[in-house]
Amino acid sequence: MVSLTDVDRDHLREVAYEIRRLTVEMVTWGQWGHLGGSFSMAEILAVLYFQAMRVDPERPGWDGRDRLILSKAHASPGLYAAMAVRGYFPIDAIYSYTALGGMLEGHTDMTRTPGLEASGGPLGMGLSVAVGRALGLRYRGDPRARVYCILGDGECNEGNVWEAAMAASHYHLDNLIAIVDYNKVMAKGPVWRLMSIEPFEDKWRAFGWDVIEADGHDLDELVGAFHRARWVLPRGKPIVVIAHTVKGRGVEMAEFNPAWHTHAPDPATADMMLRELARSAGRDEVGYSRLHMAVSEESFYGGE
């Protein structure tokens, strides 16, 4: 088992904080976006980009890199934040989120954003693309690179997910690691009420996958899970990390709250959120924010 040093843990915690903070900036500045599903995967993204994945932001197209496909592409602010912090593009670029002609689309567009590995939006599609990439890596004879794919829990209502899951085990894609951000809440309510996915672990096992469950906000557990997925489990099967998370994690009013699935905060609420995030991270200041530079209060309303 790997264990994190205190220094590494602090760093990852810092990254997760930045991911949430920049998500608030982005969704507020752009007046559109998905905050809850970005918050729930902040630790997952921090561990992937700074610990688990072999990537080089200086060479986003490097052949040997690990690939990450965000199938729940509406949670793009979280991903963009992680990529900005990792150095794929300047932090300032987040303020082009959803801007006409900007480099950060509302839903992912791989042709605009350096380092982005797929385009998406409609749910259920990303795992198929990941299967294709995993097969492609096998054709290329690359035994090292991994394909990571982040799915939402509600997304697993989509039939396409299970077509892909079936194919991944049929083709023994042990270079494919799926992660389910199991945050328990979909757009309009709890997953268990709208369309239950349980027994979830059994489903993946029945489809021929190895399953690792983890607390998706516990950095040590995530690091251990991804280490096991890559280095410990026997080869021959695709692996899914079911990460138990809290939708909206980090800001109390958004936690487990479908109202913050798609919603842009007004500046006052955004400020409250930023302060709460800073407080939890043990900071006195909220950090660099452009939100006070917004043209008018008016522009902050709407954004469903």
Next chain:
Amino acid sequence: MASRSAAVGDLRDAFADALVELGHERQDVIVLDADLNTSSKTVKFMEAFPDRFIQVGIAEQNLFGIGAGLAMEGYVPFPSTFAVFAARRALDQIAISIAYPGLDVKIAGSYAGLPTSRAGASHNSVEDIAIFRSLPNMRVADAGDGAELRSVIRVAVQTAGPVYFRVARLEVPDLVAHELPFEWGRGHVLLDGSDVTLFGTGIMSGLCLRAAEILRRDGIHPRVVHLASIKPIDEELVRSSALQTGCAVTAENASVVGGFGAAVLEAMGVNAVPVERIGVRDRWVDSGPTESLFAEHGMRSSDIAAAARRVMDARDGRALGTGSSARRSVALTGGEQPSATDFDDPGGRPV
């Protein structure tokens, strides 16, 4: 110029043989199938290159997602299924995973249009042209004979970005004695004439040539223009032919709603002349022998010839009656319904 040779071939064989040929030349070509390989004939590629043939089972959405992923890794995938399943079942995957990022995926839509044996509406792909031509980045082609289909596939591989091409389940004679080199946005004048233009795509161009024979017996000299490249379309040739002949008929093995005929009309723009569109007229297709279906939907060569006479009348102020206003009218339907009993060979043999 338009003398046709006797060579007749199943377009599916032309498709599969071209894939095998490509497979020998390029290591990056991968064929994907969703449990239809003996129907689409991609089984030939499977036998020649088992390692570069991916079976995804009955899962068309997955078929195209995997295709996207392979293209991202630098391969040139040919996901193949029936045209209906590409256009209906997997449209979202094709749109967002493939067309939106402009990936190098070459989509083969088999069993295009009416010739599907007797499968009925669920398997008769009549809307695929309209659907795929409306996707940004997507190119659309419908070849007229086996040699041209082979050319389409070779050009598709050399073209950056997504391509959708149709493969009919039909034996068709060669359109012309020589091979038609396929080029995006370029049509071919198969037969020159000045009285009316018959614009055809896919297997319907062969029927346009037969319609021309019928018309020539009455001293009418149609121009036959074959447009395998539906998107982009040869706007210049469409406009000049329409203006020179003053009226036109379009013919497609698909629905007239939003399809090839619509693309021709769009290309004519403000210079539109009287046009009739031959194709399925906003109806679901019944089961039935292919010959009967062509008769039922008014898509035989005799129907094209009859439509040609009507648009000439409209141009000349006859029949439709009101001179200049008729000249601007664009008729959708093709007049009287033909009977299934007077079917004349559509130019191909259903197989």
